[in-house]
Amino acid sequence: MTYRAGWIHFTNVAPILDSLQLPPGVSAITGVPTEMNAALLDGRVDVANISVVEFIRNADKLEALPDFSVSVLGPVYSVNLFHTAPLHALKRIALTSQSATSVALLEVVLKERGLKPVLEGAEGTPETLLAAGFDGVLRIGDSALREWYAAVGPLTPETTMTALPHTGRAGGQAVHVTDLAEEWFAITGHPFVFAVWAYRKGYPPPPDLVQAMREARREGLGHLAEVARRHAQQLGLPERVVQHYLWNFRYHLEEPDRLGLTEFALKAVPGHAPLQFGPKPGKREVERTL
Known part of the structure; x- marks a missing residue:
């Protein structure tokens, strides 16, 4: 029986995923976070790198691999609130439907700041939605990274990404870009x-898939400049921007x-x-990835 990854x-x-070689008996599909969240929960896939808020909400049904995540300490650059008014003065924010975690993070940040703007689902670029009457727009993913750089760039030989303005x-029109991970x-x-990387309880991924993921992660992190160069071309961004973006993550x-x-x-x-x-990798599994 085929084990299905999303x-x-x-x-x-x-x-992690660029160099991943699926072992025999494993298939994979791709999609945006909300699609893969739903696919895992309704049984169309067996393991997925899902939005963490869906893992939390469905903790009675799901387990996660113990040594994989997509995390950051500080700015993430690709989960951004674009806004024309100061954060404390926002009245109407457009929310993407692509990521439940980013929406939940925005709600937590607003609550922690004592703010209560109206939140409405709407898709589109920051330019389109701000022109339509929203004073804030939540954007995520590769498009949000491009839009962040278009708003606050360019990166010059004398500057770093952390020195770029917000x-x-x-x-x-003038916009402020609030990085939600930096706010957190x-x-x-x-x-x-x-x-x-979560799976339904009682149906963990086969060990050879987990091992292949660990080896792919080692390969990717060991050749980060090559990964960044390849994706910079796809994104239409400078290699320095994409490499900084990637080395900022904790996997x-x-x-x-x-x-x-x-x-x-909480x-x-x-x-x-x-x-x-799931159980943490044993010594032999760790040694095989070194």
Whole structure:
């Protein structure tokens, strides 16, 4: 029987998925976070790198691999709130339907700041939605990274990504770009976990798939410049931007990441079931990936 994987293949998981060789008996499909969340929960796939808020909400049904995540400590650059008014003055924010975690993170940030703007589902570029009357637009993923750079760039030989301003222009009007992971760090001091590799309880991925994922991660992180060069061409962005973007991520679910995940679970989904993780890799498995 084929074991089915569902991959959310944004650039931020390229160091794991680009070089992944599926072992015999494993198939894979791709989609945006909300699609893969639904596919895992309704049984169309058996494992997926799903939005962490869906893992939390469905903790009674799901477990996660213990040593994989998509996490950041500080800015993420691709989960952005574009807004024309100051954050405290926002009245109407357009929400993407592509990522439940990013929406939940925005809700937590707004609550922690004591803010209560109206949140409405709407798809489109920041320029289009801001022109349509929204004063804030939540955007995620590769498109959000491009839109962030279009608003606050360019990156010059004398500057770094962390030195770029948070204020720029989109569609001819001045916009501020609030990085939600950076806001989370300012509030909690913890990393933010955007995704885990989850599976339905009692049906974990075969060991050879997990081992292939670990080896692909080692390969990708060991050749990050090549991964960045390839995806920079696809995104139409400078290689320096994409390489910084990728080396900013944490792909192991380490103790600081678990602390951040625990705090987010408490704030976003009060009363959730206990989070469950599979057994950590043994010494022999770790040695095979070194």
